[in-house]
Amino acid sequence: MSLPFLDIHTHHTFQHPDTLRILNHIIGREVMDKESLYTAGIHPWYIAPELNTQWQLLEAAVENPQVIGIGECGLDKLCETDWNLQVEVFESQIHLAKRQHKPLLIHSVRAYQEISQLLRKHQFHLPVIFHGFNKNIKLAKQLLDAGYYLSLGADILDGRQDALIAEIPLDRVFLETDDKTTDIVAIFSYFCAARKLPLDVLKQQLTDNFEQVFNYRIEE
Numbered sequence: 001m002s003l004p005f006l007d008i009h010t011h012h013t014f015q016h017p018d019t020l021r022i023l024n025h026i027i028g029r030e031v032m033d034k035e036s037l038y039t040a041g042i043h044p045w046y047i048a049p050e051l052n053t054q055w056q057l058l059e060a061a062v063e064n065p066q067v068i069g070i071g072e073c074g075l076d077k078l079c080e081t082d083w084n085l086q087v088e089v090f091e092s093q094i095h096l097a098k099r100q101h102k103p104l105l106i107h108s109v110r111a112y113q114e115i116s117q118l119l120r121k122h123q124f125h126l127p128v129i130f131h132g133f134n135k136n137i138k139l140a141k142q143l144l145d146a147g148y149y150l151s152l153g154a155d156i157l158d159g160r161q162d163a164l165i166a167e168i169p170l171d172r173v174f175l176e177t178d179d180k181t182t183d184i185v186a187i188f189s190y191f192c193a194a195r196k197l198p199l200d201v202l203k204q205q206l207t208d209n210f211e212q213v214f215n216y217r218i219e220e
Helices: 051-061 083-100 112-121 137-145 154-158 162-167 184-195 199-214
Strands: 005-010 019-026 037-041 067-076 104-109 128-130 149-152 173-175
Touching (some): 019 067, 019 184, 051 083, 067 112, 083 104, 104 112, 112 137, 154 184, 173 184, 173 199
Parallel strands (some): 005 019, 019 037, 037 067, 104 128, 149 173
16 A cells, blocks of 8 residues: 555545545534544634634544644734734644643744744744745745745646745655645645655654654654
8 A cells, every 4th residue: 555645634425435534523514524634723813702602622632642733723813813822822723732741733924933932932842834925935945944845736727836845854844734625746746846856755754753753653
């Protein structure tokens, strides 16, 4: 059996038969099945008025061994949630990830510097993945130099990230579908073509990245 197409972050429960998908679990809105792998967190869009209850649900969820990361969480300057509340909830999730010894999956909208500052402030040294990254090479290099990982999605298909694909260290990249209907196989295929990389090499590298970041063994 060959290695799967690894979809590090998706909101879709359907999948290609050769795919291993990591489902995004929205606290208080969804029920986890007993077979899938998840990340769980409080997204800045979905911080509830009943935050204490929401937090209790998150703390319970991350005790489940199927939950292998915290997120997506982060900061978003375009959403309506109060900024100070966003910061408070994100900082709490940084501490939760440290206690659980689990990586963070980051949602960032115009807040990369603020998120990086908070991670440094709280001395977070576990893996950090900025999901859905579609910004410029300069910002990518800043995040990579800080030791973070980048997850690229369907946005790469328009060709505007070809320069980033050509330069990004393969041991610091993931691929994802997020909420798009694009098949993860198409994203893998495009990345391989842009990087001039055999598919089996990319699948092996992303498997290695996944096992290192999430401390989870993928069986072939």
